[in-house]
Amino acid sequence: MATSRKRVGIRDVAAAAGLSITTVSWALNDKGEVAPDTRERVRRIARELGYQPNQAARALRTGRTRILGIAVAHRESAPWEQTYLPYYRSVVAGAAIEAVEHGHAIAAIPVSPTRGLEVQVPCDGLIVVDPVRNDPILAGCRSRGIPVVTDGRPLDEGYDDVPVVTNDIAAGMGAVLEHLRTAGTAHPALLSGAEADAYTLDTERLFRNWCRRHDLPGTVRRVRAGESPVAAAEALLDRGVDAVHALNETYGNALLLAAASRGQEVPGRLRITMMGERDPFAPDNGAAYLSLDPAAIGAACVRALVAHLDGAPAENVTVPCTFIPPGRARPAG
Amino acid sequence: MATSRKRVGIRDVAAAAGLSITTVSWALNDKGEVAPDTRERVRRIARELGYQPNQAARALRTGRTRILGIAVAHRESAPWEQTYLPYYRSVVAGAAIEAVEHGHAIAAIPVSPTRGLEVQVPCDGLIVVDPVRNDPILAGCRSRGIPVVTDGRPLDEGYDDVPVVTNDIAAGMGAVLEHLRTAGTAHPALLSGAEADAYTLDTERLFRNWCRRHDLPGTVRRVRAGESPVAAAEALLDRGVDAVHALNETYGNALLLAAASRGQEVPGRLRITMMGERDPFAPDNGAAYLSLDPAAIGAACVRALVAHLDGAPAENVTVPCTFIPPGRARPAG
DNA sequence: CTGAAAGCGCTTACAG
């Protein structure tokens, strides 16, 4: 028998059940008033026929696609691949898993640095990761009326109505700096980046304020675009610092490498801390970690965006980070 | 002036240009025959009005959504978070970037282990990562006629028409085992996993065959579901092996941890190799890496799927992996 | 070269 390869639609279900498509739609979507046994019968037939509603048609009709986009602001910048990508990947993974719980899916939205946002994907709202100064993505969403949630505070004016999910950098940096102070640092430093996002700026500000408060000579060194993180780390160590916090794992690993090449033991005369995800099964490398939990951030972004789409007022969320001192995972002895 | 918040549609563009929507659609999509200056004028007006075509309507009409789904087979298994997730994340990232080049977007498709595939996202095709035995996702796509590309060979029968993208495990394991043989191993081992996918099975087979060929006592130890990788690694080291290859970074790191707790130097009496992405800026940990390049895999999957959707015959792709001996990234001296 | 009209597959007032 030549089974037609055409997809079964709501009409086919209606015909098989001897009902109108209205009743089928209502029975399947728990809308309107349908006799209980009719509802059951329709569902059974739909299942037997393998009916899958055409989501494009549904989206056209209802105006909701149940797709949430996720976009990274400084996607095309040179250091992105090594530094921000792992974080971004984890945010996406966390968002994707959480989205399922709310009946949504996550789509990665391409952002062209030249042409800006090109939302060819029909999505109900957008998660913008690490917005930068004069962010073209935020501007694009604003002008098109696309609901937005950001991971990281927008730096531009006029986005007070946007729900923001942030890492608790203040508490996290507090833990890091307290750790360094307890270890007796006399010359702390920060290996920072050139990207102008709230995370970078806040980290630098918190570091500087803390140094001022404790009357310590704090050095902030930014890895320039295109510069090797290892070269920057070596330059920093040559200035005689005794404790360095790194903005991300790439910079932190570069510091470890630079320290090793100079024979500086970590943690010893030199302390290294970094933002990053510590693999609990990896051997100790001497560094302390400030774990950001990007998957939790992604999940929080989804919850905030779904609530926003449902008309809830914008509410900001702060996700705690965890300080992991060196040697935590090393087994006793 | 009370600017209506309604989205501007093709009708608005047509009205502003004094043309029919047909001409507007053709001018914007480079279809049909439109006078060159008419085309330009339409485009300018569309730009001025900020017209963004409704993708749901377009998808309903054309039957193509320009969305590619990506799903992981054993998503819900317990060890997934630690072992497969990083790989999967990188595949998704690579796929997302490549998809842009082809005018498509990537959507993460949720897979319920109980209810199987629930494609609520309207996608033109699906990338299935690491299909397992009796894979419900593949079966779901088959029955619904959704075009598929897999990362990793399907284990089930009847998917000969599916394009497959694979890591060149054979060459990669060849490099790993040659490295171990040169180092003089007398008792090699493999720390493997319980997941029945082609990658795991092929790795085990290649290892066993090689041991047989070289007349060496090869030990294969599988980390059981729920078992601590570190405990498994310790149990393996207690059997007096002198070289271990780990299926992934989690297991590799567990081996490093177990070796450290036993005071076994790596690489020394004990050699450790693992599949995984070596951070070029991380200090040497003594292990050798077989780098899989998951981002390249993701990109290759997208290219294969797009070609498949365009009617090209199924063609398999093998992505090379790179062997990185220990100490590669350590600076001289 | 341009336009009027059909229709993609749904959901949802509205009428019985």
Added chain:
DNA sequence: CTGAAAGCGCTTACAG
């Protein structure tokens, strides 16, 4: 409780 019909915003034969 059920059905006939409108319409979401596009693309595309078809007719001029």
